[in-house]
Amino acid sequence: MTNPDPTSHRRTRRDLFFVGGATALAGMLGTPQAAHAEDLPIVDSVNGQTGEVRLTAVDVGAQNKVTADAAGIIADPASFPGVDPSGATDSTKGLQDALLATPDGGQLQIPGGTYRVDGNLSIPTGRSLKIVGYGATLVHSGKVPLLTASGEYGAPVALSNLRVEDVTFSSGASAPVSRFTTSNTPAWRAGDVLKVVSDDVIPESRAGSGGNQSRLGEFAVVHAVDGKTTTLAAPLRESYSTNVRLVTVSEQTVALEGMTFDTTDAGVSNSLGVTIHLMRLREPIVRNVRIRRASSIALQLSSCFGYSVTNCLVDGVTENLPNGQLGYGVLDNGSAFGRISGGLFRRLRHAYTDDSPRIAANSAASGYGRTYGTQVVGAVATMTFNNAWDTHHSSESVQFINCAAVGGIPQSDQGFAAFGLRGKNHRVVGCLSVDMESGVTVFSEGASGLSYGHTVSDLLVRRATSAAILVNLNGDQHPNARQRSDQMSVRAADVIAEDCRRLLYTVNGTVRLANAEFIPPVGKSKIEYNGITNRNSFIDARDILLDYTRNTAGVPQPFLAVSTDSSWSPGRQETVLDGVRVRSTASVRSRVSRPFIGGSHMINARGVEFNETFTVLPGDRHDSSLIEWRCNSEPGQPPQDLNSAYFYLGNSELIQDPMTRVRQSPNPSVIVKVNPTSQNYTATKFVNGYIRGQIVTFYIQDLVSGSWTISRDATPGVLLYGTSSRTLRKNDQLQVVWDGAYWREIA
Structure with a gap:
């Protein structure tokens, strides 16, 4: 078989111009239609040239070769042997050749069809390009990632005198910034992105082993360079002390648009690894991509700065942990300021999760740092096998905004929250949870890790089988076992829990809850329906409605204190209440004798109202409690005058x-x-x-x-x-x- 012209794939405006040859040229020279030879005008020159004239692309207004190639390469079989849009044979080599033929800044078009990929498609290091594949399906069939792109970091540069200073700028305003010194005058300049790392362990991370730990690192932007002193655009977030160094971050990026990814039936039942893995890139973009099935991880973004994943669909990712199949939709490994906008994720373990690799000291910089500042906006997860939207212990300030989780399907004895929060300072804003175990779970892993500083607002939870908000920290195998967290676990406001078993259940937590409404279901026999459950925790709850008027079966318990002993610290349950209403019925009153249950409960309460006169009011509490309460009859009821006075x-x-x-x-x-x-x-x-x-x-x-x-x-x-x-x-x-x-x- 003879090879076709190696330039035949460059179908550009230049090529189209030369189709038709003399006719097109005649049009350019002012001859609108064919003419007889005797009618042709006599010319002395063409474009200022005389004698034997050779016209170039510039002479006729066409694109030059470099510009034409950047405008588009088409990965068709005629241009790249081995490309098979029928899916019958392996297309790895042909598609890889097309990638290699696409210049920096160029675009590769994959035509409609199905392409089996037995090997790895790798975007060349240092080359930024866009791949568009509307109508194209790439089938992951090899035991390597289907598609990878990896940027470059510069050689490590040691830092000294790293400090935070208040700097006065030319405007007269001042602000704190980080500064440091290098041994030589650096090559970076204002606006460049650096990555600062050290061998210090991320304090909140899960414990590693064999010297491998999650270690500190973060991206930073240069504000100014003055000799050997560099001023960053803001203070560094972390505290660095051990083997502090930095690397420069290249400008390389990649954009993926329109294609579909799938795997084979064998890939569903056996781990083939990651489908798409993007590493060390600046602002990579994944848009309008569908992943029909994935073997373990659909999309992994490692140490990327400012990625964007928009309107993507993930239809199914296998979760089989003993088989090495993690079931992740999007995995963020130590990236910063990523954004996931829209999209639907279903039949997988986590629609989104993050983690920081556990690495040895003095490793490559790409493995350092926590996920920071990710925003997940307007995305939906359904039929998830674990926490739909999930964070790990090393991450910070991940935000879930206007997201939904609907219909969890647990595949193990682990929980399945709509939003599972580990790490610190995460936010859940304007979100929806339907038919999950819990709406938001704040938790620490059994053996290690910290979780604190989270905020929840405008949360609607329907039919949670456990609790709208569940806090479960410092379990029996944790280094801080049975100790109340000394940090604020979660601040929650504007929460509606409808047809849920509990509003709030907290173990070893510190919680603030404001403006919440709890409406338990009709109920089942012997099942407890608890408004607020406290075990070795501190709860500050204000403006709370516990409405049991629809509940006709089970054990309705507005406030429950679960006893602890001397092995717990501080070993007491403490609750502050301000503005709490308990609405109930005679049926509710007949099934539970008192609203407060558990004598180990230290309560400081004001403005507690009941519309029914329980047998014991207000109920059990510690001797040191203070409870201001009263019974207020509702319209149409007989007057109730019992109160704490x-x-x-x-x-x-x-x-x-x-x-x-x-x-x-x-x-x-x-x-x-x-x-x-x-x-x-x-x-x-x-x-x-x-x-x-x-x-x-x-x-x-x-x-x-x-x-x-x-x-x-x-x-x-x-x-x-x-x-x-x-x-x-x-x-x-x-x-x-x-x-x-x-x-x-x-x-």
């Missing part, structure tokens, strides 16, 4: 200490009905109050024959007016005020 004390409470319960009310004035029945009781102590100036009035109900005695000498904590003791019988009263040191009788 009025209650009664029975026999045992009169003997032990009347103030143990009294001081749990933060009301400025409290009325206490005393019921000594037919016995005579003597108080043993009055414990200190919590609110200075609080007035407590005791009165003995009028249907008893017993008495209650308070002795100034035998009852510490109380000062009586003008007498050493006071015995109260039916209809008698005693009024005391807390002055900061004693309960002092008011004359």
